[in-house]
Amino acid sequence: MDAYRYTLADFYASDSPSVVEPPADWGAWLAEPATQACMALFEQPLLAAPRAATRIASRFDGTERDVINLTSYNYLGLATHPEVIGAARDALETYGLGASGAAMLSGTYDVHVRLAEQLAAFKGREACALFSGGLMANYGALQGMLRRGDVLVMDEKCHQSIIDGGTLARAKSVFFRHNDPDALAAVLEAHRGKRVLVAVEGVYSMDGDLGDLTRLAPVCAAHGAPLYVDEAHSSLLFGRTGRGIAELQGVEDQVAVTFGTLSKAFGGVGGFICSTQAIVRYIKAYASAYAFSCAPSPPVVAGCLKALEVATRNHDLQDRLWRNVARMRANLEAMQLNLGDSASQVIPIIIGDSAELLFDIARRVQARGVFLQPVDYPAVPADQRRFRLSVTAMLTDTQIDDACNVIEDEIAQRVKR
Amino acid sequence: MEPVMNKDEIVQVIVRNIRENVEDVGSAEIDPTRSMEAYGANSLDVIEIVSCSMRDLKIKVPRTELAQVRTVDELADKFLQHMQAA
Numbered sequence A: 001m002d003a004y005r006y007t008l009a010d011f012y013a014s015d016s017p018s019v020v021e022p023p024a025d026w027g028a029w030l031a032e033p034a035t036q037a038c039m040a041l042f043e044q045p046l047l048a049a050p051r052a053a054t055r056i057a058s059r060f061d062g063t064e065r066d067v068i069n070l071t072s073y074n075y076l077g078l079a080t081h082p083e084v085i086g087a088a089r090d091a092l093e094t095y096g097l098g099a100s101g102a103a104m105l106s107g108t109y110d111v112h113v114r115l116a117e118q119l120a121a122f123k124g125r126e127a128c129a130l131f132s133g134g135l136m137a138n139y140g141a142l143q144g145m146l147r148r149g150d151v152l153v154m155d156e157k158c159h160q161s162i163i164d165g166g167t168l169a170r171a172k173s174v175f176f177r178h179n180d181p182d183a184l185a186a187v188l189e190a191h192r193g194k195r196v197l198v199a200v201e202g203v204y205s206m207d208g209d210l211g212d213l214t215r216l217a218p219v220c221a222a223h224g225a226p227l228y229v230d231e232a233h234s235s236l237l238f239g240r241t242g243r244g245i246a247e248l249q250g251v252e253d254q255v256a257v258t259f260g261t262l263s264k265a266f267g268g269v270g271g272f273i274c275s276t277q278a279i280v281r282y283i284k285a286y287a288s289a290y291a292f293s294c295a296p297s298p299p300v301v302a303g304c305l306k307a308l309e310v311a312t313r314n315h316d317l318q319d320r321l322w323r324n325v326a327r328m329r330a331n332l333e334a335m336q337l338n339l340g341d342s343a344s345q346v347i348p349i350i351i352g353d354s355a356e357l358l359f360d361i362a363r364r365v366q367a368r369g370v371f372l373q374p375v376d377y378p379a380v381p382a383d384q385r386r387f388r389l390s391v392t393a394m395l396t397d398t399q400i401d402d403a404c405n406v407i408e409d410e411i412a413q414r415v416k417r
Numbered sequence B: 001m002e003p004v005m006n007k008d009e010i011v012q013v014i015v016r017n018i019r020e021n022v023e024d025v026g027s028a029e030i031d032p033t034r035s036m037e038a039y040g041a042n043s044l045d046v047i048e049i050v051s052c053s054m055r056d057l058k059i060k061v062p063r064t065e066l067a068q069v070r071t072v073d074e075l076a077d078k079f080l081q082h083m084q085a086a
């Protein structure tokens, strides 16, 4: 078996006689030394906080090593900010570890009410619903609004949680070409007379490019189609007040529902959606992820409240982030690497179609103390396998330059454009 | 050894799986040279169509090698190539 010819996409279909036994060829593939060497790069335990410098127990060579962290959602450093940690610690003392109840019955605490109110105010909306995960917020919002017979129209690069949300709601799923207003118009034209929802993202998570809301929103408006924008990687980062790409592009009044996660720039875990009082109330009633799941942990909620305050009281963290992004980009561009259409803190380094090369480079880069993770098909197209680098505000110039030296030696020297 | 199927038979298997997996096709004539998306198959449906067809044909072609396939005809060619190589 040539292990590199196969990917996770090949074992979803199962011929196993029992659902509690994986398919036989899956076991054979996993047992291949090449597969094991690739898999060893995933689920490597971090031994310290997700700061710019952290420590990893490597699973591919069994060594514990200090690394420069280029694979973290802790974009503004709020997960490790002293004020955020302090607020969470205080809440831990006050409320304990878990909410111990679903939001509707006994899981709503004063901190949950405050965070929902403040997120709604931050996003300039009437109301907000909190969920225990970002993925759950997408599931919940879409299941709460869409019904069988409705159509969920998605940009083809939308996150799995949006795709799954449509499946859960038993809506029809239709994709349009990435950021293409004509393709969107054609889809909406083809589904005239149906109830539709158009879902797009602010920053696309695997490419780091921006949703072209300026051109897509008017198409939605012309067809009377409400627009749902996932601002997972853009909330607190983009726009004059940090509300995201819709604010940056001046189309907030054309967005019906805005989504955010608490796991990225906020530095915690959880998700939220903001919209009108009427629809938020309705979503909460029919979203399983809201109604039938324990409310977010109070210390995390209190930490996120503090994170919102810290991130919006001035632009210091954002300024540092964008300075670091500019420095990183300048370094990478000088190496002639293929960075796709990235226009954010998420920067792909696109390698091409060789899984073998991707994983070989990944091990070398990590062995030299740079934590940069590979992204393989089917998460990205097979001819665009890549590293997905995320820049954070905490990186120092020296860390950026040191990491770039390793990238130069190990990636730029081996990948010719 | 089983005789290798001919391309027409492979096309029939794929077309049957399109009918079973895509709501909107109904009884419309399926032109193997048109994109499967033209019949309302989204990318999730295509994954399902390919899985079911490979199961029916008892073959396994790596997905990465099918990434560029858009039409029934192209898919049948890939399957045929794979059977002939086996």
Ligand SMILES: Cc1ncc(COP(=O)(O)O)c(C=O)c1O
Pocket: A133, A134, A135, A136, A138, A159, A161, A201, A205, A230, A232, A233, A261, A262, A263, A264, A269, A270, A271
């Ligand atoms: C665009 C997008 N939406 C939603 C999510 C889900 O968020 P979370 O990881 O907080 O569950 C993610 C990230 O994982 C994402 O990238």
